[in-house]
Amino acid sequence: MTSISGPVVVLLTVLQWAGRGLPSPVRPICDPRVLDRFIMEARDTETALRGCKAGCGVTGTYVVPLTNVDFVVWETKDTEEQALEVQSGMSLFGQALGAVRESVSRVAVQILIDNNKSNIHSLGQVLRSLHIQDLPLPPAPAVGDLVTRKVSSLSELLHVHTNFLRGKVRLLLTNAPACQQNST
Amino acid sequence: MHNCVALSIVSQRQTVTKRDGENRRWELVAYQLCSTTERIGRFVLRGDKKMTNNNLNKLLAFCVLFCTQKTSIVHGAQALETKVSLLLHAEPENPKCFAEGMSDLTCFWEEDEERAGSADQYSFIYTYQNENSSECSVTALPAAGGKRLYFCRLSQTQLFVPLDIRVFRDDLLIHNRSLFIEVVFLLDPPANLTLTSTGTQGQLKASWLPPSLKYMGDSMMYEVSYAMAGSHIGKVEEVQASSELILRGLQSGTKYKVRIRVKLDGISYSGYWSAWTDPVLMETMPGDLDPLIVSLSLIISLVLTLLSLLVLMSHRRFLLKKIWPIIPTPESKFQGLFKVYDGDFQEWLGHSTGGLWLRPTYFYSEEFPAPLEVLSEVSLGPVLPSSALPPKASEALGEEEDEDKKLKRVDPALMEGWRETPQEHWPMDQLRAIHRHPAPWTQSSLLESHDAYVTLNAQNHSVEEPLDDILEETLPLQVLFASGRTSSESRSDLSSNVQQSSGSGRLSSQSSFEYPNHTWPSKGPGYTYMAVADSGVSMDYSPMSSNKIDDIGKGVIYTNEYKNEIPAHRRPIGSPIHFAF
Numbered sequence: 047m048t049s050i051s052g053p054v055v056v057l058l059t060v061l062q063w064a065g066r067g068l069p070s071p072v073r074p075i076c077d078p079r080v081l082d083r084f085i086m087e088a089r090d091t092e093t094a095l096r097g098c099k100a101g102c103g104v105t106g107t108y109v110v111p112l113t114n115v116d117f118v119v120w121e122t123k124d125t126e127e128q129a130l131e132v133q134s135g136m137s138l139f140g141q142a143l144g145a146v147r148e149s150v151s152r153v154a155v156q157i158l159i160d161n162n163k164s165n166i167h168s169l170g171q172v173l174r175s176l177h178i179q180d181l182p183l184p185p186a187p188a189v190g191d192l193v194t195r196k197v198s199s200l201s202e203l204l205h206v207h208t209n210f211l212r213g214k215v216r217l218l219l220t221n222a223p224a225c226q227q228n229s230t
Numbered sequence: 231m232h233n234c235v236a237l238s239i240v241s242q243r244q245t246v247t248k249r250d251g252e253n254r255r256w257e258l259v260a261y262q263l264c265s266t267t268e269r270i271g272r273f274v275l276r277g278d279k280k281m282t283n284n285n286l287n288k289l290l291a292f293c294v295l296f297c298t299q300k301t302s303i304v305h306g307a308q309a310l311e312t313k314v315s316l317l318l319h320a321e322p323e324n325p326k327c328f329a330e331g332m333s334d335l336t337c338f339w340e341e342d343e344e345r346a347g348s349a350d351q352y353s354f355i356y357t358y359q360n361e362n363s364s365e366c367s368v369t370a371l372p373a374a375g376g377k378r379l380y381f382c383r384l385s386q387t388q389l390f391v392p393l394d395i396r397v398f399r400d401d402l403l404i405h406n407r408s409l410f411i412e413v414v415f416l417l418d419p420p421a422n423l424t425l426t427s428t429g430t431q432g433q434l435k436a437s438w439l440p441p442s443l444k445y446m447g448d449s450m451m452y453e454v455s456y457a458m459a460g461s462h463i464g465k466v467e468e469v470q471a472s473s474e475l476i477l478r479g480l481q482s483g484t485k486y487k488v489r490i491r492v493k494l495d496g497i498s499y500s501g502y503w504s505a506w507t508d509p510v511l512m513e514t515m516p517g518d519l520d521p522l523i524v525s526l527s528l529i530i531s532l533v534l535t536l537l538s539l540l541v542l543m544s545h546r547r548f549l550l551k552k553i554w555p556i557i558p559t560p561e562s563k564f565q566g567l568f569k570v571y572d573g574d575f576q577e578w579l580g581h582s583t584g585g586l587w588l589r590p591t592y593f594y595s596e597e598f599p600a601p602l603e604v605l606s607e608v609s610l611g612p613v614l615p616s617s618a619l620p621p622k623a624s625e626a627l628g629e630e631e632d633e634d635k636k637l638k639r640v641d642p643a644l645m646e647g648w649r650e651t652p653q654e655h656w657p658m659d660q661l662r663a664i665h666r667h668p669a670p671w672t673q674s675s676l677l678e679s680h681d682a683y684v685t686l687n688a689q690n691h692s693v694e695e696p697l698d699d700i701l702e703e704t705l706p707l708q709v710l711f712a713s714g715r716t717s718s719e720s721r722s723d724l725s726s727n728v729q730q731s732s733g734s735g736r737l738s739s740q741s742s743f744e745y746p747n748h749t750w751p752s753k754g755p756g757y758t759y760m761a762v763a764d765s766g767v768s769m770d771y772s773p774m775s776s777n778k779i780d781d782i783g784k785g786v787i788y789t790n791e792y793k794n795e796i797p798a799h800r801r802p803i804g805s806p807i808h809f810a811f
Contacts, residue, residue: 078448078449082498085497086497112360112391113390113391114358114359114388114389114390114391115388115389115390115391116333116386116387116388116389117332117333117389117444117445118333195360209390209391209410210390212390212412212497212498213389213390213391213412213498214390216445216498217445220445220448221445
């Protein structure tokens with residue numbers, strides 16, 4: 047047995063070295079409770095900052111994606127198109143929240159915004175786990191595009207953010223092909 | 231046409247779960263059926279003779295289709311009515327809107343019949359965010375309680391985006407509302423609720439078919455209500471994103487009614503609680519003996535049994551005495567009677583040793599053979615020859631073997647005994663005197679107070695003993711010592727008696743009391759007295775054979791048949807005759 051174990055050990059070691067270099071495949075995160083948690087945190091942030099006086103000191107306009115979902119239309123889109131829509135929307139939200147973070151002065155508000163930003167980043171990881179590769183984002187869409195719109199308050203931004211998560215992001219995640227294979 | 235419109239609304243609702251093309255087709259079918267039946271009805275009323283067989287066949291086909299679909303349409307209408315009533319209680323805002331599927335929205339509002347206008351007076355305008363407004367056609371339906379309902383149904387909707395609704399009546403805004411469609415879901419109750427047994431006591435498994443809504447399966451929340459049949463108090467359990475639930479803690483052998491309703495969980499989608507399903511009844515498994523109770527009862531019974539055994543063992547002697555008392559046996563007193571002779575007493579007596587003498591005495595411990603007193607008046611007739619006495623004595627003794635010897639032996643013994651004891655023998659002297667002087671009794675005074683008697687002793691001693699036991703009585707000597715003739719007669723009698731039954735002679739009172747020819751002395755109590763002490767033992771006084779006498783013990787027991795017969799004239803006056811044994 048010692049004669050066989052030698053080459054086997056060498057082979058395993060080589061494979062391990064090779065494996066380190068390659069991007070390790072992330073296990074698909076298909077549990078809807080992950081996204082549900084993000085949604086709830088976004089909602090809580092929205093509720094907490096709704097009563098913020100003077101918009102919590104946030105001024106300016108922010109470009110946000112459209113959140114409306116027509117199932118009939120949605121089902122006509124393929125996964126890639128859906129993923130693109132989700133990813134672009136997420137990036138827009140990231141940018142908007144970043145700009146908001148810089149303009150708020152209250153620490154409590156800052157903490158909440160930071161939390162949401164980290165959730166967006168985590169969602170990106172989740173999407174990546176579902177083999178939804180990062181697609182090259184199209185150039186920043188204009189204000190008049192059908193896929194975006196403008197908001198002028200923090201509460202509305204957060205509200206749209208919540209709706210986006212509940213709608214498109216969730217539909218994409220629950221119907222990801224990777225998750226569909228696991229469930230079936 | 232109103233009926234056909236209502237049917238079209240209902241038929242549309244049946245297709246919420248189907249594809250759009252199918253939706254359109256079903257709607258068309260329903261409308262066509264309705265219209266066709268109306269037209270056919272008109273044709274029939276007209277009595278159109280042009281109706282051919284083809285038309286009849288088509289009519290028949292339509293009727294069949296209509297009938298098969300009628301049940302589902304009717305069912306849909308009932309569901310709509312239920313939901314309307316639910317929302318009228320649950321939703322305060324107007325118009326009340328609810329979504330049943332993924333791409334529909336039904337809104338309605340209520341108005342009193344009095345103030346209600348026609349449906350075309352109303353306009354329902356809805357606007358999605360960042361979109362243009364659209365209008366929905368309003369339909370009216372009568373409702374209970376003098377009300378009227380106005381409906382508007384959208385068949386294509388957008389979720390996760392605000393929707394503005396405005397209702398106008400004759401260009402007058404009466405209702406205004408902004409809502410998200412994904413939060414006003416009002417689903418149909420789950421279908422196919424079934425109850426099964428899990429195989430465990432006190433459990434039931436409830437399973438159902440979740441509403442078939444895409445993307446919303448994991449957002450569904452169910453509420454299961456279960457209660458004992460006939461009881462209004464029940465329990466409720468919630469379960470999320472599942473199609474079955476095990477009800478625990480139920481009573482065994484009891485019928486339970488279970489019902490369920492569904493609602494979206496509220497994270498991504500939300501809505502109202504659906505209507506309860508029809509209750510389903512099921513009986514739980516019959517109760518079984520609780521193993522704990524069984525084991526405890528076994529242990530207790532075991533402990534009690536052990537305790538009772540201990541008590542019984544400790545008191546077994548006492549209990550044995552009470553239940554099975556020892557029967558006393560005379561075995562200890564009769565050695566060998568039962569073991570050797572098997573209870574044959576006679577045999578045992580026969581084989582017994584010298585101590586045998588004691589036994590009869592033991593039997594008759596209280597009775598001692600008393601001496602036989604033969605008393606007679608001294609003043610009576612000639613004294614019997616002394617030879618007459620021995621036979622009497624021997625007879626009394628009852629010894630067969632030495633009978634003759636005894637006769638002879640007693641004779642001199644008696645004589646000697648009498649000679650020896652003056653007191654004892656003075657009757658003899660008297661007798662001699664009388665013998666010598668056979669004169670009438672004139673000198674009875676001396677003898678009156680004295681008795682001449684013969685004692686019969688049961689002991690096997692010499693006859694002298696009896697003489698010791700002679701009782702002294704002041705009674706005259708008996709006629710036994712009378713004249714020879716008499717004595718000879720008596721003697722012969724006696725001897726004959728003796729010869730007849732050896733050892734068991736007869737004491738003939740007649741012979742005993744055979745008086746001489748003399749008259750009975752009138753003075754004194756001239757009577758013959760024989761003191762016999764009754765031993766008290768019932769003995770056989772019948773003439774016994776010699777064998778028996780031998781068996782008994784050679785005169786130990788004197789068994790004689792005696793006749794207490796005294797001739798009346800000779801019987802002493804007023805005095806009994808006693809025989810002493």
